[in-house]
Amino acid sequence: MPEVRSPTPLYHRIYAVMRERIVKGYYPSDAPVPSEAELAESFSVSRITIRKAMEMLTAEGLVTRTRGRGTYITDRTKENKLNRVVVSNINSLFSYLNAVGKSTRLKVVSLDVGEAPPRICEQMGVLPTTELVRAVRVRSLDRRPYSLSTAYLLPEIGETLNRQDLATTNMIDLVQKAGAVVEKVEQTLTATLADDYAAKHLEIPIGAPLMLVNRLFFNSELKPFYAAEIFYRADRYEYRVSLKREDGKDFSLGN
Incomplete structure (x- = not known):
């Protein structure tokens, strides 16, 4: 079958993957992100493509880029x-x-x-x-x-x-x-x-x-x-619910 080309730019697809990793805690808060060279090798793309994706993450506040220090996950404490x-x-x-x-x-x-x-x-x-x-x-x-x-x-x-x-x-x-x-x-x-x-x-x-x-x-x-x-x-909000068994409220599913 011929390869199906996505209408979404490659850098935006990489941005979406990186964004999901950050939101889901793949990288710890205030931890360094792999270098552009490492990410380029990992995704098998050019560094220019990685740079565009990182610029989107920076604009969204998910990562912080500092000259001489590198790129870090923004602390979400x-x-x-x-x-x-x-x-x-x-x-x-x-x-x-x-x-x-x-x-x-x-x-x-x-x-x-x-x-x-x-x-x-x-x-x-x-x-x-x-x-x-x-x-x-x-x-x-x-x-x-x-x-x-x-x-x-x-x-x-x-x-x-x-x-x-x-x-x-x-x-x-x-x-x-x-x-x-x-x-x-x-x-x-x-x-x-x-x-x-x-x-x-x-x-x-x-x-x-x-x-x-x-x-x-x-x-x-x-x-x-x-x-x-x-x-x-979605990158800044999470809703949690804690469920507890009530005494005397046990039940079993019917056959």
Whole structure:
């Protein structure tokens, strides 16, 4: 069979492989990366191709290149601390959000009122023509984008928001300050790819992998009042769950 040629440039394919190795911990944090000559030999390509791939990794903040010292994996210790948080109930979720807030910085992209996407209206149980308050923000960790979030809120809750508070305070604190009581939270996690909007604000290539976290907050009457869509850079975010057997809850599968 004739060889199938990939439309993706060779350097980008090598970048994708190296990126996966770094994200998965193939190279320890703050450890040196093999030299361009070693990588060129390993991948059977030219050093120019390797150099282009390394430039992409550098631009993404995954490696740090220093003259006379070489190329090193960027230390992700602070990110790992956030990743270790286990969320099992509303209190632990709020504790996690508080920890994220203390470790990151916020930038407000927009704050407006208008019709929300159909999927959001369906989740919140409102008509497609309902106008919701929408707030878009970017969180940065160590001066690099960490997440892009969009919050959709019912007007009676969202009308109290302003850009100054949004730049300094967690959304969950703001909605509770506005009088909302959070009785229940539903959360889903999905793998997705960056479109041009997410790529621009998260400073990653279009098509880069993202983790999408969707949270739906219910009030004391168990009615949705706030929906959040949060895109996390896959190289900077990891979600962990710890499962424990409950006493007296053993079961066996049927034959």
